[in-house]
Amino acid sequence: MSKSDRDDGVSRRKVLECMTWIGTGVLWTVSGGVPHSLGIMGEAAAAEAKAKGLTFLQISDSHIGFHLPPNPNALGTLEEAIAKVNALTLPQKPAFMIHTGDISHLSLEAQFDDADKVISQARLDVHYVPGEHDFLDPDRKFYIDRYGRGTKGAGWYSFDANGVHFIGLVNVFNLKGGGMGDLGAEQLEWLEDDLKGRSASTPIVVFAHIPLWTIYPEWGWGTDDSAQALSYLKRFGSVTVLNGHIHQIMQKVEGNVTFHTARSTAFPQPAPGQGPSPGPIKDFPADKLGTVLGIANVTFKQNEQRLAIVDSPLQS
Amino acid sequence: MSTTNTVRSALVAAGLGAATATTLAAVVAPGWAQTLPHASAGAISIDNFTFTPQTLTVKAGTTVTWTNKYDIPHGIASENNAFARSKALDTDDNYSFTFTTPGTYKYFCYVHPHMTGTIVVEPSNE
Numbered sequence: 031m032s033k034s035d036r037d038d039g040v041s042r043r044k045v046l047e048c049m050t051w052i053g054t055g056v057l058w059t060v061s062g063g064v065p066h067s068l069g070i071m072g073e074a075a076a077a078e079a080k081a082k083g084l085t086f087l088q089i090s091d092s093h094i095g096f097h098l099p100p101n102p103n104a105l106g107t108l109e110e111a112i113a114k115v116n117a118l119t120l121p122q123k124p125a126f127m128i129h130t131g132d133i134s135h136l137s138l139e140a141q142f143d144d145a146d147k148v149i150s151q152a153r154l155d156v157h158y159v160p161g162e163h164d165f166l167d168p169d170r171k172f173y174i175d176r177y178g179r180g181t182k183g184a185g186w187y188s189f190d191a192n193g194v195h196f197i198g199l200v201n202v203f204n205l206k207g208g209g210m211g212d213l214g215a216e217q218l219e220w221l222e223d224d225l226k227g228r229s230a231s232t233p234i235v236v237f238a239h240i241p242l243w244t245i246y247p248e249w250g251w252g253t254d255d256s257a258q259a260l261s262y263l264k265r266f267g268s269v270t271v272l273n274g275h276i277h278q279i280m281q282k283v284e285g286n287v288t289f290h291t292a293r294s295t296a297f298p299q300p301a302p303g304q305g306p307s308p309g310p311i312k313d314f315p316a317d318k319l320g321t322v323l324g325i326a327n328v329t330f331k332q333n334e335q336r337l338a339i340v341d342s343p344l345q346s
Numbered sequence: 347m348s349t350t351n352t353v354r355s356a357l358v359a360a361g362l363g364a365a366t367a368t369t370l371a372a373v374v375a376p377g378w379a380q381t382l383p384h385a386s387a388g389a390i391s392i393d394n395f396t397f398t399p400q401t402l403t404v405k406a407g408t409t410v411t412w413t414n415k416y417d418i419p420h421g422i423a424s425e426n427n428a429f430a431r432s433k434a435l436d437t438d439d440n441y442s443f444t445f446t447t448p449g450t451y452k453y454f455c456y457v458h459p460h461m462t463g464t465i466v467v468e469p470s471n472e
Contacts, residue, residue, distance in 0.1 A: 166434035248460070
């Protein structure tokens with residue numbers, strides 16, 4: 031890949047404008063790798079997306095087994111989230127769903143069973159990556175046994191859909207004392223190799239549990255070796271990084287890379303530094319809980335390298 | 347607290363893996379001293395993603411018990427594998443390890459590795 035090739039397709043001419051709330055969701059588009067708010071998705075845009083493109087869903091942090099304030103029933107709110115998935119009116123049927131980790135709260139078989147039972151009601155293929163709560167069984171094998179078929183190492187993998195290259199990374203395994211999330215040398219090597227030879231115009235979606243940008247190191251909200259991973263993605267014109275872990279929506283744009291975190295389906299966590307710790311907001315009003323839990327759907331329109339992420343709360 | 351009460355609570359602590367750091371050797375009967383040569387206890391609480399105390403200093407032979415008082419699970423791992431990793435500690439679960447060799451033991455939460463703590467084990471006076 032020559033220098034000039036690397037420069038192609040990475041446009042910095044537009045900057046992030048704003049986040050637009052549209053009814054129950056936030057709509058983003060990415061053009062040439064640079065997101066901008068699109069406003070309310072009109073009929074024309076919807077028809078265009080229907081013509082050729084890809085829609086998929088993201089859920090995250092279902093924490094099945096969590097039963098403390100502010101949510102005594104994390105399975106119940108996951109059920110609501112899946113009901114929301116089934117009720118979404120989208121220009122095209124979602125191709126699949128991704129789950130960005132912390133499926134369970136304590137990695138118990140029964141918790142994974144319960145999660146699977148509810149998530150399967152969406153009748154979609156689900157591509158998982160683990161959260162730190164999914165490696166809490168003593169031998170750290172339940173997650174891999176259940177979701178790891180065809181994956182490498184602690185569960186990383188890639189696949190292609192409608193011309194988009196998807197990469198599921200694991201940054202919650204064998205964490206180091208004093209550190210944050212960690213990908214590790216073996217996975218980084220695999221990633222570099224996985225991207226080698228791909229055209230810079232291929233839209234890339236990377237998903238992992240802990241954010242791949244540093245949000246708040248005091249709470250461990252970042253990944254120690256994410257810069258290395260992102261260096262392999264620099265030459266691509268459209269890179270979208272989808273994470274969970276922090277139980278709230280955050281977005282950042284850096285060059286051609288859009289970072290986005292999804293809501294949890296279980297409980298909210300404070301904004302960085304705005305609470306005593308990154309734990310659940312215990313006194314969050316029960317009747318408002320659905321406003322801070324939710325799902326996301328993501329749409330690509332081919333040839334335009336456009337991506338729209340719509341976050342929908344369980345309750346508006 | 348009277349001497350008698352101190353002894354009793356120390357025995358309970360050593361037996362159940364609960365709190366209270368105290369030394370038995372000076373006050374227990376000789377028979378007990380033989381079966382529990384260094385029995386004493388140290389306690390570390392886990393709350394709000396913090397180990398308290400951050401540094402715990404104990405005598406060799408002390409059983410240290412971590413108790414998770416928070417509503418998110420945590421796990422204890424030694425920085426250099428100097429002692430066994432705990433299972434995941436749910437709310438109110440605890441984990442104990444008896445430190446017999448003097449030294450400085452750094453540990454962290456393997457679920458949230460930004461949480462760290464230190465145990466300093468001093469030689470016992472025997």
